[in-house]
Amino acid sequence: MAIVFQRPHALKETQLHYCPGCTHGIVHRLVAEVIDELDIEGKTIGVSPVGCAYNNYLYFNCDMVQAAHGRAPAVATGVKRVHPENVVFTYQGDGDLASIGTAEIVHAANRGEKITTIFINNAIYGMTSGQMAPTTLLGQVTTTSPFGRRAEIEGYPINMSEMLATLKGAVFVERVSMHDIKNIKNAKKAIKKAFQVQQAGLGFSIVEVLSSCPTNWGIDPTKSLKWIEEKMIPQYPLGNFKGKDLEV
Amino acid sequence: MGEKILMKGNEAIAEAALRAGCRFYFGYPITPQTEVAHYFAKKMGQYGGTFIQAESEIAAMNMVYGAASAGARCMTSSSSPGISLKQEAISYAACAELPAVVVNIMRAGPGLGGIQAAQGDYFQATKGGGHGDYRMVVLAPSSVQELYELTVEAFNIADRYRTLCMIVGDGMLGQMMEGVEFKDKEELFQADKSWAATGTKMEREHNYITSIYIEPDVLEKHNLKLQEKYRTIKENEARVEVYNCEDADVIVAAYGTVSRIIKNVIKSAAEEGIKVGLIKPITLWPFPTEAFEKYADVPKAFLSVELSAGQMIEDVRLALNGKKPVHFHGRMGGMVPTQKEILDKIKDILK
Ligand SMILES: Cc1ncc(C[n+]2csc(CCOP(=O)(O)OP(=O)(O)O)c2C)c(N)n1
Ligand code: SF4
Ligand SMILES: [Mg+2]
Numbered sequence: 127m128a129i130v131f132q133r134p135h136a137l138k139e140t141q142l143h144y145c146p147g148c149t150h151g152i153v154h155r156l157v158a159e160v161i162d163e164l165d166i167e168g169k170t171i172g173v174s175p176v177g178c179a180y181n182n183y184l185y186f187n188c189d190m191v192q193a194a195h196g197r198a199p200a201v202a203t204g205v206k207r208v209h210p211e212n213v214v215f216t217y218q219g220d221g222d223l224a225s226i227g228t229a230e231i232v233h234a235a236n237r238g239e240k241i242t243t244i245f246i247n248n249a250i251y252g253m254t255s256g257q258m259a260p261t262t263l264l265g266q267v268t269t270t271s272p273f274g275r276r277a278e279i280e281g282y283p284i285n286m287s288e289m290l291a292t293l294k295g296a297v298f299v300e301r302v303s304m305h306d307i308k309n310i311k312n313a314k315k316a317i318k319k320a321f322q323v324q325q326a327g328l329g330f331s332i333v334e335v336l337s338s339c340p341t342n343w344g345i346d347p348t349k350s351l352k353w354i355e356e357k358m359i360p361q362y363p364l365g366n367f368k369g370k371d372l373e374v
Numbered sequence: 375m376g377e378k379i380l381m382k383g384n385e386a387i388a389e390a391a392l393r394a395g396c397r398f399y400f401g402y403p404i405t406p407q408t409e410v411a412h413y414f415a416k417k418m419g420q421y422g423g424t425f426i427q428a429e430s431e432i433a434a435m436n437m438v439y440g441a442a443s444a445g446a447r448c449m450t451s452s453s454s455p456g457i458s459l460k461q462e463a464i465s466y467a468a469c470a471e472l473p474a475v476v477v478n479i480m481r482a483g484p485g486l487g488g489i490q491a492a493q494g495d496y497f498q499a500t501k502g503g504g505h506g507d508y509r510m511v512v513l514a515p516s517s518v519q520e521l522y523e524l525t526v527e528a529f530n531i532a533d534r535y536r537t538l539c540m541i542v543g544d545g546m547l548g549q550m551m552e553g554v555e556f557k558d559k560e561e562l563f564q565a566d567k568s569w570a571a572t573g574t575k576m577e578r579e580h581n582y583i584t585s586i587y588i589e590p591d592v593l594e595k596h597n598l599k600l601q602e603k604y605r606t607i608k609e610n611e612a613r614v615e616v617y618n619c620e621d622a623d624v625i626v627a628a629y630g631t632v633s634r635i636i637k638n639v640i641k642s643a644a645e646e647g648i649k650v651g652l653i654k655p656i657t658l659w660p661f662p663t664e665a666f667e668k669y670a671d672v673p674k675a676f677l678s679v680e681l682s683a684g685q686m687i688e689d690v691r692l693a694l695n696g697k698k699p700v701h702f703h704g705r706m707g708g709m710v711p712t713q714k715e716i717l718d719k720i721k722d723i724l725k
Contacts, residue, residue, distance in 0.1 A: 142396065167574065167575040167576065168573055168574050168575040168576040168577070169575070170573065171444070171571045171572075172441075174584075180562045180586060181584075181586065181588075183582040183583075183584060184582070186580070187574070187580050188573070188574060188576055188580055189571040189572065189573055189580050189581045189582065190580065190581075190583070191439075191440065191443040191444075191571050191582065191583045191584075192470075192583040192584035192585060192586060193436065193440075193585060194437070194439075194462055194463060194466050194585075195438065197432070197433070197436040197439075197462075198465065200428070200432075200433040200437050200439075201436050201437070201439050201440035201443070202440060203426070203433075203437050203440060204398070204400070204437040204438060204439060204440020204441035204442070204443070204444065204448070205424070205440040205441070205443060205444045205571060206440075207398060207424040207437075207441060207446035208398060208424075208440075208441050208445065208446040209444055209508065209572060209573065212572075217671075229429050229430060229432075230432075230436070231432065232429075232434055233428075233429035233433065237426075244557075261441060278589070290496065330576070360662035
């Protein structure tokens with residue numbers, strides 16, 4: 127009988143530790159499928175963040191480097207400059223990338239580092255139990271915005287993809303979502319293209335993934351997907367911001 | 375021996391690093407060490423290497439973390455305020471056992487302080503400026519020739535033990551022009567780097583570099599392994615120069631450029647019939663305790679002279695373990711003690 131569905135080779139045969147209904151795991155699978163399809167596992171080096179995905183160096187079969195909170199783009203820069211022929215990606219949450227690591231992501235993008243960033247925007251600090259992130263929506267209740275995020279006190283949600291797309295060195299920028307099958311398929315296409323852009327040596331590529339955190343949102347997994355669609359997408363419109371027509 | 379070239383201290387660091395096979399430099403401008411970066415910016419291309427002016431010292435040190443993870447000889451350099459920013463990645467690199475070289479051409483602090491020579495970062499360098507139980511080898515050259523030799527050595531030590539190696543100098547040393555005699559060929563330690571992140575080529579299990587061990591028992595085990603390594607380094611790597619100590623009335627402890635002033639003090643003291651010796655630690659960590667033990671019974675007292683409020687003196691006292699009084703003379707803020715000041719202090723001690 128033909129095998130029609132199996133674990134991608136780039137993903138190790140271990141159980142992921144993410145909460146039930148968390149879409150971090152789906153993104154891991156998509157990245158691994160892309161690595162398989164492009165046949166680049168042997169030359170890929172990933173950089174893990176600080177956040178719920180801190181130990182995904184144990185999940186991918188390629189070589190991995192764990193970085194300090196927010197510093198993955200700088201670490202990936204070091205790795206990529208040593209091994210320009212390899213494929214280097216970072217996997218970062220929104221606290222990691224859009225708060226403590228803002229300088230590192232902006233400058234890696236601006237230098238046009240030939241790396242790919244998978245950016246998980248779940249509008250919250252998942253790992254540390256649900257604090258406000260720079261991406262938290264206005265009115266969203268978190269453990270550090272218990273009355274809902276107020277623009278006049280906590281400022282506005284930050285749209286990283288739109289910001290990064292203004293930089294010349296960032297050549298491929300797309301926002302995708304995990305809230306249904308159609309969008310998950312689109313996400314995979316974007317991730318694949320982002321890796322191909324890197325392989326073609328064109329510059330920095332990033333895919334922002336709207337992702338769920340049922341645990342800290344306090345919403346059940348199914349409703350969490352609805353929440354992405356109804357609440358997050360109006361603030362974080364999906365689509366390609368740059369590089370849609372790049373030939374790879 | 376090879377060619378002799380007149381060179382600035384900061385340039386000698388960069389030249390030595392290139393000769394030691396370092397092809398990756400990441401830095402951020404700060405006085406008084408910026409010539410290190412200038413030199414690399416100009417020369418790195420000829421060697422096919424990478425020079426990056428990073429967005430901050432935090433990023434620069436994290437780039438070092440990445441390049442070292444990838445198996446390359448790499449370095450960064452900065453001066454005191456910048457070194458404070460590197461402490462995060464220094465601690466991570468110590469835990470992940472990454473070999474790399476960090477240069478601190480110290481300036482006066484605390485805070486933004488001043489840009490003149492100082493040795494106020496001794497504690498930060500030797501006692502762990504970042505968090506957690508870790509050590510790094512700290513080398514303290516006192517001439518441009520020594521800067522060159524110890525920079526090459528720093529890369530070898532880093533690779534031999536999978537450790538960070540810091541070179542501390544001060545603004546005087548960085549800016550000083552002196553003749554340097556370069557070897558035709560350096561002896562470079564060839565390390566096994568099969569642990570590095572290079573891509574599996576589908577030929578081996580994946581490698582990963584990490585500094586996180588969530589299980590307490592596993593983390594304790596890792597710490598014990600690190601401590602074992604530090605013990606080995608302590609046994610093997612302590613370096614010191616002992617000068618004129620055989621029948622000294624007072625033995626001065628001083629490192630870096632201060633030790634040069636002491637050598638002049640030794641001459642002028644001799645003219646007045648006072649015998650002064652010098653113990654110059656070349657490694658600040660591991661501290662050359664044995665040299666102090668060996669000469670503990672010789673002088674009436676010891677004197678630590680530093681460009682600080684008194685930091686190395688704590689290690690001198692620990693080494694002597696109460697056997698002799700240890701006095702202190704120091705200047706701060708970028709001020710440098712004069713020979714006369716020091717000689718007066720010695721006379722005072724002998725009264
Ligand atoms: C320097 C530093 N500051 C703070 C922390 C604590 N910390 C761990 S994860 C995290 C937030 C992670 O949130 P995010 O990046 O959004 O990832 P998520 O867990 O949501 O996927 C914080 C603040 C840390 N580990 N290091
Ligand atoms: S805390 Fe949130 S982001 Fe983290 S694993 Fe659980 S659901 Fe996912
Ligand atoms: Mg998050």
